[in-house]
Amino acid sequence: MIGRLNHVAIAVPDLEAAAARYRDVLGARVGAPQPEPEHGVTVVFIELPNTKLELLHPLGEDSPIKGFLEKNPAGGIHHICFEVEDILAARDRLVAQGARVLGSGEPKIGAHGKPVLFLHPKDFNGTLIELEEV
Amino acid sequence: MIGRLNHVAIAVPDLEAAAARYRDVLGARVGAPQPEPEHGVTVVFIELPNTKLELLHPLGEDSPIKGFLEKNPAGGIHHICFEVEDILAARDRLVAQGARVLGSGEPKIGAHGKPVLFLHPKDFNGTLIELEEV
Numbered sequence: 001m002i003g004r005l006n007h008v009a010i011a012v013p014d015l016e017a018a019a020a021r022y023r024d025v026l027g028a029r030v031g032a033p034q035p036e037p038e039h040g041v042t043v044v045f046i047e048l049p050n051t052k053l054e055l056l057h058p059l060g061e062d063s064p065i066k067g068f069l070e071k072n073p074a075g076g077i078h079h080i081c082f083e084v085e086d087i088l089a090a091r092d093r094l095v096a097q098g099a100r101v102l103g104s105g106e107p108k109i110g111a112h113g114k115p116v117l118f119l120h121p122k123d124f125n126g127t128l129i130e131l132e133e134v
Numbered sequence: 135m136i137g138r139l140n141h142v143a144i145a146v147p148d149l150e151a152a153a154a155r156y157r158d159v160l161g162a163r164v165g166a167p168q169p170e171p172e173h174g175v176t177v178v179f180i181e182l183p184n185t186k187l188e189l190l191h192p193l194g195e196d197s198p199i200k201g202f203l204e205k206n207p208a209g210g211i212h213h214i215c216f217e218v219e220d221i222l223a224a225r226d227r228l229v230a231q232g233a234r235v236l237g238s239g240e241p242k243i244g245a246h247g248k249p250v251l252f253l254h255p256k257d258f259n260g261t262l263i264e265l266e267e268v
Contacts, residue, residue, distance in 0.1 A: 001161030004184045008142060008214060012259045021258060025231045026216070027135030048216070050138045050184045055259075075259030077211045080142060082160070082182070097159045124155060125146040125189075125209030 001090055002082035006132050007052045011065045012075040015057040019044045022053070033057075039111050040064050054111075079118070079128035087115045087133035099123045107133070135224055136216035140266050141186045145199045146209040149191040153178045156187070167191075173245050174198050188245075213252070213262035221249045221267035233257045241267070 012018035015033055023030040031045040040063035046053040056078060058066045068078055084090040087107050095101060100120035110116030110132055119129040146152035149167055157164040165179040174197035180187040190212060192200045202212055218224040221241050229235060234254035244250030244266055253263040 002182070005139070005142070005182050005187075008139070010259055010261055018259050021233075025228060025233055025257075027227075048136065048139050053139075072260055074256060075261070077214070077261055080211070093161075094159060099155075099159055122208060123159075125144055125152050126206055127144055127209070127211055129160075 001093065002084060002131070003134070004083045005051050006081040006083050006130075006134070007054050008080050009054045009056055009078045009130075010075060011056045011068050011072070011078040013057075013069055013073060015042060015044060015055060018055050018075070022046050022055070028053075035059055036111050040066075041111070043111060079130050081116075081130035081132050083134045084131050085133070087117060087131060090131055091117055094119065135227065136218060136265070137268070138217045139185050140215040140217050140264075140268070141188050142214050143188045143190055143212045143264075144209060145190045145202050145206070145212040147191075147203055147207060149176060149178060149189060152189050152209070156180050156189070162187075169193055170245055174200075175245070177245060213264050215250075215264035215266055217268040218265050219267070221251060221265060224265055224267075225251055228253065 019030050022028045029047045033042050033044050035042045037059060040060050041056045042059045044055040056065050065078060091101055100123055102118040107115035107117050115133045117131045121128045153164050156162045163181045167176050167178050169176045174194050175190045176193045178189040190199050225235055234257055236252040241249035241251050249267045251265045255262045
């Protein structure tokens with residue numbers, strides 16, 4: 001069911017410093033910060049040859065990564081995202097097998113303009129998993 | 135400098151249960167457990183179209199992931215691995231820019247039989263980064 005690893009998302013306390021580290025020290029292709037107010041984050045995309053990284057920094061009061069950074073002030077890997085062909089079929093299969101979908105259970109439009117769902121980390125070894133329909 | 139994302143490594147408290155979740159619930163291509171006594175882990179490889187996941191479980195008394203699982207009993211993402219063409223050149227560039235290489239600073243032969251180094255998570259937003267020469 002799951003396809004490509006779409007991205008690894010890393011929450012960071014200082015977006016400019018983190019972007020500079022990846023660009024200058026690791027020599028990666030690092031984009032400009034993109035505010036995404038509807039998702040409560042500012043994102044820096046890092047393009048690798050086979051996938052991408054997303055550096056996330058909170059934007060606004062209700063950012064979904066605010067609590068994570070309070071618990072992990074230095075930052076850390078926040079989630080990984082797998083691509084699926086049909087997100088409703090994926091959700092139904094997951095739920096039928098007892099996995100928990102976060103929130104209402106209905107896909108939302110994610111940061112790339114595609115439908116996404118998040119799965120409960122307790123069902124997947126402490127790993128927050130995003131599914132994105134592509 | 136960094137190339138492909140070689141893998142995402144996830145430490146898990148129960149390797150069989152974790153492998154079954156990825157195989158049966160997420161429908162991924164999951165390999166058989168491979169003991170790697172010289173690295174202190176048993177690994178299950180999960181092949182995705184563009185990269186792979188590695189489920190890690192401690193093997194032996196001195197496993198490098200034992201402490202991580204004590205702090206994160208449910209498991210969690212342990213590290214991400216980037217490919218580099220020349221690991222000594224990569225190390226020298228990193229050290230020249232103030233990044234810390236773990237251990238002796240000399241590459242070791244990693245789980246895929248290639249030279250690897252680990253970078254200090256404090257220098258990269260709480261993310262443990264492995265570099266592997268390919």
